[in-house]
Amino acid sequence: MLLSNVILFNSRLNAGQIEEFIYLGKAEKSILEQIYSKMKLSARGYHRMLKVARTIADIDENKDILVKHILEAASYRSIEDKYWRL
Secondary structure, three states: OOOOOOOOOHHHOOHHHHHHHOOOOHHHHHHHHHHHHHHOOOHHHHHHHHHHHHHHHHHOOOOOOOHHHHHHHHHHHHHHHHHHOO
């Protein structure tokens, strides 16, 4: 059995797979757009935040990413910027 196409970790999703496997509702898209603008995220940063939000939703046992998951992912991003950005 070949497992090379199986994704075991959200961090392994590429941009195309994010579009295919991560669905956001209207409220979630809206809050993510606001965060994207306010935090001046790059496309890479945007995708990283989506993957973190997906992981948070998985831990929370939700099939959908909710606003609270995006906000939690954004909070980790702000901590990263504060303490690790050179």
